[in-house]
Amino acid sequence: MTFAPLSRRTFLVGAAVISTCGPLRMRASGSGRSVEYSGTADSIDVYEAEAGQKRKVQSVASRHPSSITLDRTGRYLFAVNKIDDFEGLPTGSIESYRIEPADGHLGLVSRVSLSLSATMPQQLALSPDGWFVVVAAYGGGVYNVLPVLPNGEIGSVIQAVKEIGRGINGYRQFSAHPHSIVFHPSGKFLFGTDEGADRVNVFRFDDGNLTCLQRVSTVPGSGPAGLAISSSGSQLVVKHAFSTSLGRYRFHSGCELLTSC
Numbered sequence: 001m002t003f004a005p006l007s008r009r010t011f012l013v014g015a016a017v018i019s020t021c022g023p024l025r026m027r028a029s030g031s032g033r034s035v036e037y038s039g040t041a042d043s044i045d046v047y048e049a050e051a052g053q054k055r056k057v058q059s060v061a062s063r064h065p066s067s068i069t070l071d072r073t074g075r076y077l078f079a080v081n082k083i084d085d086f087e088g089l090p091t092g093s094i095e096s097y098r099i100e101p102a103d104g105h106l107g108l109v110s111r112v113s114l115s116l117s118a119t120m121p122q123q124l125a126l127s128p129d130g131w132f133v134v135v136a137a138y139g140g141g142v143y144n145v146l147p148v149l150p151n152g153e154i155g156s157v158i159q160a161v162k163e164i165g166r167g168i169n170g171y172r173q174f175s176a177h178p179h180s181i182v183f184h185p186s187g188k189f190l191f192g193t194d195e196g197a198d199r200v201n202v203f204r205f206d207d208g209n210l211t212c213l214q215r216v217s218t219v220p221g222s223g224p225a226g227l228a229i230s231s232s233g234s235q236l237v238v239k240h241a242f243s244t245s246l247g248r249y250r251f252h253s254g255c256e257l258l259t260s261c
Contacts, residue, residue: 035104037077039065044079044097046105060106062095067123071130075099076152077106078126080135084119092121092137096152110153114144115160123180128187132208136178136192143178143192145208161210165197168221169242173198179241180227186253189213189233193224195241200224200249202258213256218247235261 036047036054044065046058066082077097086093092114097106114121120139126148127133133154135144141163147155167173177196183205184191190203190210198221202214218224218238224247226239236258238247248261 037068037070037106039068039079044068044077044106048104057103058105060097060108063093065095066121069124069126070099071126071148071152072128073130075101076109078124078133078148078154080121080124082120082122082138084139086113089113089116091116091118091140092135094121094124094133094135094146094154096148096154098152109151112146112154112156115140115142115157118142118144118157118160122178125181125183125190127205128183128185132205134181134183134190134205134210136181138177138179138195141176141178141196143181143203143210145210147208158208159210161203161212163194163197163201165194165199167196167198167223169223172196172223172242173221179225182227182229182236184229184251184253185231185233189251189253189256191227191229191236191251191258193227193238195223195225198222198224200227200236200238200247200258202251202256204256214258216249216258216260219243219245222247 034049038045043059044062047054048057064082065079068079079095081093095111096109117140118137121135122138124135143161144157145159163176165176173196179193179195181192190205192201198218200216203210222243223241224238225241228237236249
């Protein structure tokens with residue numbers, strides 16, 4: 001039995017799509033069976049669904065997997081652990097798993113640390129070509145870039161981009177807090193929200209190297225958090241943590257500029 005990747009559960013907001021933290025699903029080709037992956041406080045659980053019935057078939061120990069994603073081939077699953085200590089050091093961690101083609105079960109490939117002080121990582125994003133993974137570390141106020149090897153193993157951090165700044169909410173915005181990240185479909189750009197500093201960051205991404213191109217300020221105290229991009233890569237939607245508003249932006253790839261709609 002072979003499995004093909006399905007997209008993460010989403011909900012529509014205007015012309016764009018915002019991803020939720022819902023489960024990831026894999027469907028068996030030519031079959032009514034599917035496999036679902038869901039993160040809990042201390043595990044990644046694997047469910048098999050058939051004819052509307054779902055049952056847990058595997059539970060893999062994982063510390064607070066806050067964000068999970070599949071590579072485009074459906075062979076590997078990646079998870080970032082929202083923790084503030086790993087092997088006695090103040091940092092978070094990231095994991096990769098091999099997906100067994102016969103039943104969709106998971107096998108650990110690698111578990112590695114983020115850079116020092118990259119604590120409480122919130123989200124990861126896999127580059128469209130599958131060769132790099134970027135992590136937004138909420139607690140440490142830093143973005144990490146790590147390489148992905150052909151066998152799904154994650155290498156050591158090759159770049160750490162430290163953010164500075166703060167917002168007007170003294171309790172929730174005392175420092176920069178990178179929250180969500182998403183790649184442009186071309187793989188040449190990365191967008192990130194900063195809940196602590198009230199801004200949306202635009203990075204150029206070139207062979208594993210992040211270069212900041214633009215920082216777009218949001219309404220003070222709004223706390224930009226959830227982030228999504230349209231399939232064309234021309235529109236972004238931001239969900240704010242401290243208000244009910246949504247921010248809508250247009251990205252002009254020709255001039256590498258993000259503007260508010």
